[in-house]
Amino acid sequence: MARQSRPAPSSRDKSAPRLDPLRLDGLDTGFAGDIEPGGRTEGLAFEGTDLAALALEGTTFAECSFRDVAAHDADLRSASFLDCRIERLGAPRLAAPRSRWRGVEVEASRIGSAELYDGELRGVVLRGCKLGYVNLRGASLQDVLFADCAIDELDLGGATATRVSLQGSTVESLDVTHASLTDVDVRGARLHRVAGVDGLRGAILSSMQAVELAELMAAQLGIDVRD
Numbered sequence: 057m058a059r060q061s062r063p064a065p066s067s068r069d070k071s072a073p074r075l076d077p078l079r080l081d082g083l084d085t086g087f088a089g090d091i092e093p094g095g096r097t098e099g100l101a102f103e104g105t106d107l108a109a110l111a112l113e114g115t116t117f118a119e120c121s122f123r124d125v126a127a128h129d130a131d132l133r134s135a136s137f138l139d140c141r142i143e144r145l146g147a148p149r150l151a152a153p154r155s156r157w158r159g160v161e162v163e164a165s166r167i168g169s170a171e172l173y174d175g176e177l178r179g180v181v182l183r184g185c186k187l188g189y190v191n192l193r194g195a196s197l198q199d200v201l202f203a204d205c206a207i208d209e210l211d212l213g214g215a216t217a218t219r220v221s222l223q224g225s226t227v228e229s230l231d232v233t234h235a236s237l238t239d240v241d242v243r244g245a246r247l248h249r250v251a252g253v254d255g256l257r258g259a260i261l262s263s264m265q266a267v268e269l270a271e272l273m274a275a276q277l278g279i280d281v282r283d
Contacts, residue, residue: 071239071260073199073219075179078141078161080121091115202245212237213252232256 086100093111098118108128116136123143132152137160145165153171158178168188175195183203190210197217205225213231218238222245230242233252241260250256253273261269274280 071219071241073179073201073221075181075199075201076159078139078159080119080139080141083119083121086120212255232259 080101083099083101086097086102086105088102088105088107088110090100091097091107091110091112092115094114096116096118097120099120101121101123102125103123104125105122106126107130108126110130112135113131113133114135115132116138117140118136118138119140120137121141121143122145125142125145127145127147127150129149129151130147132150132155134154134156135152136156137158138156139159140161142160142162143164145162145167147166147170148168150167150170150172152175154174155172156176157180158176160177160180162180162182163184165182165185166187167185167190170187170190172195173191173193175192177192177195177197177200179199180197181201181203182205183201185202185205187205187207188209190207192215193211193213195212195215197212197215197220200217200220201223202221202225203223205222207225207227209229209231210227211231212235213233214235216236217240220237220239221241222243224244226246227242227248229249229251230247231251232255235252235255237256237258239260240258242265243260243262247265247268250269250272253269256269
């Protein structure tokens with residue numbers, strides 16, 4: 057049976073994501089046939105498993121690990137991942153709208169299009185991942201860390217995000233149109249393009265980022281800047 061230890065989070069930086077270490081012990085070996093579509097799968101370790109194109113809508117994975125798993129076009133609508141670790145996931149298209157992710161670590165994974173709109177992310181870490189289009193429109197994010205990730209497009213349009221941090225990451229395009237942000241720290245990211253600049257209210261930027269975005273902010277406000 058899997059177990060995890062959840063110590064109290066540090067209170068030194070109240071704006072930082074509150075993340076606890078995930079520990080999974082004593083997992084049994086899992087196979088694709090062990091997954092009950094729409095049911096609950098618990099305490100299994102999947103390695104090298106091919107989940108591509110499987111119908112897994114509404115399935116709950118609790119205290120599971122996934123390593124070198126392929127999930128292209130698997131139907132993960134409304135699926136739940138609770139206290140799970142995912143390593144080297146390969147998915148040109150991850151179809152998981154309205155899914156729920158709580159206490160999840162995702163490492164060294166490559167995802168082309170991550171369809172996570174209207175989803176819920178709580179206590180999630182993505183580390184060392186290469187991500188194409190990350191669709192989090194209308195999603196709810198709390199205590200989420202992107203560390204050392206390369207992201208082509210991060211779409212937070214209409215999302216509600218609290219204590220989200222981008223560290224050592226590059227984001228080619230960030231969309232925060234109509235987003236509601238609280239303690240969203242982008243100081244550790246290289247931002248190339250930002251859409252919906254007024255949606256950055258509640259974000260934490262470095263002084264250099266503020267200067268770089270000044271021209272775009274002025275245009276949004278209808279300010280004509282001339283020398």
